[in-house]
Amino acid sequence: DGGITQSPKYLFRKEGQNVTLSCEQNLNHDAMYWYRQDPGQGLRLIYYSQIVNDFQKGDIAEGYSVSREKKESFPLTVTSAQKNPTAFYLCASSLDRAPSQPQHFGDGTRLSIL
Amino acid sequence: EDKVVQSPLSLVVHEGDTVTLNCSYEVTNFRSLLWYKQEKKAPTFLFMLTSSGIEKKSGRLSSILDKKELFSILNITATQTGDSAIYLCAVYSDMRFGAGTRLTVKP
Numbered sequence: 001d002g003g004i005t006q007s008p009k010y011l012f013r014k015e016g017q018n019v020t021l022s023c024e025q026n027l028n029h030d031a032m033y034w035y036r037q038d039p040g041q042g043l044r045l046i047y048y049s050q051i052v053n054d055f056q057k058g059d060i061a062e063g064y065s066v067s068r069e070k071k072e073s074f075p076l077t078v079t080s081a082q083k084n085p086t087a088f089y090l091c092a093s094s095l096d097r098a099p100s101q102p103q104h105f106g107d108g109t110r111l112s113i114l
Numbered sequence: 115e116d117k118v119v120q121s122p123l124s125l126v127v128h129e130g131d132t133v134t135l136n137c138s139y140e141v142t143n144f145r146s147l148l149w150y151k152q153e154k155k156a157p158t159f160l161f162m163l164t165s166s167g168i169e170k171k172s173g174r175l176s177s178i179l180d181k182k183e184l185f186s187i188l189n190i191t192a193t194q195t196g197d198s199a200i201y202l203c204a205v206y207s208d209m210r211f212g213a214g215t216r217l218t219v220k221p
Contacts, residue, residue, distance in 0.1 A: 040123070042118075043211040099146040
């Protein structure tokens, strides 16, 4: 069954800790994205990647880092520099980054501060 | 600065009602506008619009784009409780999302 898998579903972070959110897709998509969703603010783009070993900052990249070593995987690290990390994080992918390609989303990871 | 504004932010209707959700935008280099439905977790794709005046339709849902006035509407006729969700509008110039409209359909 093709799709996007995000894990874990829920994650708690302690002060000063880095945490990594996993995103895996088996859709053979080239482009992958990370969004943050806060109540009343819609989705905001953190990072995106159009191809393996390449990624670009979105609107709110500060305090986050990503890697794209494999086509299927695009993990997001929330670093201790991100002072307000509590949010719902969504990973998405699309065939490529052309405007004719809709994005497919994972079920999200909800991150909270302990 | 590019922006996408959805209205209303929240809407409560009864089953059988017809609703119209609005999405207006100001972006440089518009390329397409997309509507998604988010029930609990993953947004699911509804429509992609690139040309003005051409209605896209899927069952009770339809959408149209006006590139001159810079807005799109999403219509849902004969609403059902299963239509309760957040409806997200996204504009591809740099994939910018609106805040969403939370629709609640009461039995």
